Amino acid sequence: MQLQEIASLLGCEITSSNTQITGMNTLKDASASEISFIANSKYIKEIQTTKAAAVIINAALVEHLPQGCVALVVEHPYWSMAELSKYFAPSIEELNAAPAIIGEGSNISPKVELAKGSVIGKNCTILAHVYVGANTRIGDNTIIYPNVTIYRDSVIGNDCRIHAGAVIGGDGFGFASNKRGEHKKIYQNGNVVIEDDVEIGNNTTIDRAVFGSTIIKKGARLDNLIQVGHNCEIGEYAVAAAQSGFAGSSIIGRSNVFGAQSGVSGHLKIAPFNTFAARTGVTKNVEVSGKTFAGFPFMDHKLWLKIQAKLARLVKQ
Amino acid sequence: MQLQEIASLLGCEITSSNTQITGMNTLKDASASEISFIANSKYIKEIQTTKAAAVIINAALVEHLPQGCVALVVEHPYWSMAELSKYFAPSIEELNAAPAIIGEGSNISPKVELAKGSVIGKNCTILAHVYVGANTRIGDNTIIYPNVTIYRDSVIGNDCRIHAGAVIGGDGFGFASNKRGEHKKIYQNGNVVIEDDVEIGNNTTIDRAVFGSTIIKKGARLDNLIQVGHNCEIGEYAVAAAQSGFAGSSIIGRSNVFGAQSGVSGHLKIAPFNTFAARTGVTKNVEVSGKTFAGFPFMDHKLWLKIQAKLARLVKQ
Amino acid sequence: MQLQEIASLLGCEITSSNTQITGMNTLKDASASEISFIANSKYIKEIQTTKAAAVIINAALVEHLPQGCVALVVEHPYWSMAELSKYFAPSIEELNAAPAIIGEGSNISPKVELAKGSVIGKNCTILAHVYVGANTRIGDNTIIYPNVTIYRDSVIGNDCRIHAGAVIGGDGFGFASNKRGEHKKIYQNGNVVIEDDVEIGNNTTIDRAVFGSTIIKKGARLDNLIQVGHNCEIGEYAVAAAQSGFAGSSIIGRSNVFGAQSGVSGHLKIAPFNTFAARTGVTKNVEVSGKTFAGFPFMDHKLWLKIQAKLARLVKQ
Secondary structure: OEHHHHHHHHOOOOOOOOOEOOEEOOOOOOOOOEEEEOOOHHHHHHHHOOOOOEEEEOHHHHHHOOOOOEEEEOOOHHHHHHHHHHHHOOOOOOOOOOOOEEOOOOEEOOOOEEOOOOEEOOOOEEOOOOEEOOOOEEOOOOEEOOOOEEOOOOEEOOOOEEOOOOEEEEOOOOEEEOOOOOEEEOOOOOEEEEOOOOEEOOOOEEEOOOOOEEEEOOOOEEOOOOEEOOOOEEOOOOEEOOOOEEOOOOEEOOOOEEOOOOEEOOOOEEOOOOEEOOOOEEOOOEOOOOOEEEOOOOEEHHHHHHHHHHHHHHHHO | OEHHHHHHHHOOOOOOOOOEOOEEOOOOOOOOOEEEEOOOHHHHHHHHOOOOOEEEEOHHHHHHOOOOOEEEEOOOHHHHHHHHHHHHOOOOOOOOOOOOEEOOOOEEOOOOEEOOOOEEOOOOEEOOOOEEOOOOEEOOOOEEOOOOEEOOOOEEOOOOEEOOOOEEEEOOOOEEEOOOOOEEEOOOOOEEEEOOOOEEOOOOEEEOOOOOEEEEOOOOEEOOOOEEOOOOEEOOOOEEOOOOEEOOOOEEOOOOEEOOOOEEOOOOEEOOOOEEOOOOEEOOOEOOOOOEEEOOOOEEHHHHHHHHHHHHHHHHO | OEHHHHHHHHOOOOOOOOOEOOEEOOOOOOOOOEEEEOOOHHHHHHHHOOOOOEEEEOHHHHHHOOOOOEEEEOOOHHHHHHHHHHHHOOOOOOOOOOOOEEOOOOEEOOOOEEOOOOEEOOOOEEOOOOEEOOOOEEOOOOEEOOOOEEOOOOEEOOOOEEOOOOEEEEOOOOEEEOOOOOEEEOOOOOEEEEOOOOEEOOOOEEEOOOOOEEEEOOOOEEOOOOEEOOOOEEOOOOEEOOOOEEOOOOEEOOOOEEOOOOEEOOOOEEOOOOEEOOOOEEOOOEOOOOOEEEOOOOEEHHHHHHHHHHHHHHHHO
């Protein structure tokens, strides 16, 4: 898509340009053929070093753009970004892609839907009623249980087990809203990457990234009915018990353990090797390791126990 | 079904009647060809104005019935209502209905089960392993992702996206219980109506109404793994993040925003344009707008923050 | 598998033995042809009376073994147990089993996958996209809604309703971990037993036992999006509302009622006929009956209400 065309779509005037735009991305990650946006002034530092070909931006912030980066000036950058995202969304199917390739020794039920462009490794088992979307890649020795849905462009490693009803790569929860409370979908044009030796529980949902990838790293163990939001990264050997949830863009360090029904807010970083009791609600970055937390808002586990004891005494007075 | 026959089923004596009964409903909504019930004396005012042909009722309350309304006197009205609900339950399939009708430009996977009597609009996409129950109606431009189940009689609008594994119109959680703790199913004979431009997340469940409809209004956005109980109404442009839950019969006003893992008790009314932080547990009606709430039981968000700070200090003393 | 062979696999030396081992089990439940393990000294009393043919054990505990019980001495018994569990895991399919048997009057959609060795009773309905695993037995008059997955060896009674997207018998969440935080899967070689007249909600997940059975007893009612961990027992006529969760090995007595989003920790026993308000987190055994609880950690419901009121006053001072 030509930059010129994009400017017209968004109703911006730009100096004529025939730059070819291949996608959208964050200020930090955008390449010279991508468009970015700034919708929140807290990202202002990231404007100055962005490599994006153009940025969807408010008039007030234009002065911060680096030289050569085209300003697409709009009133509501987030809304305009949402509008544009549609044009970069891939189709659901890839009718012109090559037929799926299935590795030696793999056993795929005839009741599986295997979309074009997908590549399945060796010695995999894929059971009935699974849907494998376009351009999905699955490694060797991986088992996909019945009724799993894998959206297009997902990458799944070797020796994984994806249990029944799990959904890999569904759309992240993204939209812009206006003052009347109406919403415009932000198309989720990234994907999900699941590394080797990962186990995903029944009916767990792992959303695709808006840009880039949601990543479940090597050896992670996710129980049933867990939600992993778009652009999360679940660290190596991390463990989460049933019904826990990870809001978008949180980075969970290696070997963290989350009890059942726990939750992590969005855009947080959790250092490795901590434990979070059942129902913990993590609301801030965790920079230490080797600790146990509990409560909501979360705190040291022992402190939480003390507070509960104190409360019980309070009421008996 | 004749009223006479119903009386026999429930073991009541009535003056001979050949009134034809077409269904069951609440006291408030019952028409002159429907039966209602009163199982809780707090609904006593609604008896007096009911249009129901007959009411399943305790002997003690019969005097409140309006003239012409037949009393079906039983010892345990709720249990008897449950017993009767079975006779008004439609069959799972409609073998005599017309074959499904599919609008122009719609793309339905051959691995979809499209029950008789269903009508699909134009330019829809329905992916593999979806089940579309009898008499379902789907509008134009709607996308149904893999492994979605749509129970019979559901109505889905234009421009909707129902993500993988979602269940639309499953039975609400209804039963009568006796003193021994045994249960009798209340058949859920209503349906689900989803209006235009609604997005439903992966593995989210929206229960059909016991009578009437569970309604998801125009522009609403429901994330993954959400529960919407029977007879709820989710307002226009309302937003709910992952793993939140709405107990039966709650009415959520326009543009409310619910954080992840939040919950709303049954039979509540929430005024429009409020925000509920993650994990909020809403236990009472909300009559104000423009506020932010948190905690369980819920309170003003700032008050909740104060309490949390106070608790932390308490324990340090 | 010969005991000798198992010893070699685990790198233990034993006096030559040709005892044939048929499976693994807990110290308490192991038969004379099974192997057990002790990974936690709190089970030391159970060693003395175990009937197991052999026990995977630390050198320090060997002296407690009863006479005739073979010691398989390893450094990390839990890890070795996990390693061994793989060898007793049944294959996903039973290609040599008899074709499925379907009782009179049952209606099975051609879009169902019915694995070998399964037996379906009379007058059942099984809708499209259901997967019924090997050697599953289903009673009479049971309805299985679309997109349900039933893993192998499950047993389902008469007059049950399993709603759309539910997963019965998925792997429990079991693994051993080493000091580097890496995990080794404990194969879940037990099953799920669902007795008569049980209703299971949409997208609810009930995990198979690691050894023995996870049991849902007669008349129980589970709502949507509920998690039941491996080796739980849900009592007769027990009720759980949506999004509640039961961690592994908890025994829930008859007619308990759990509100939405409640949770029960692992290895607990709950006496019959109690009520747990929404969001209750049960952290200890309950030995009384007829009570109502709330809060997390849980307490008497009235006490919880008092504490909430006190907190609100505290902050207003």
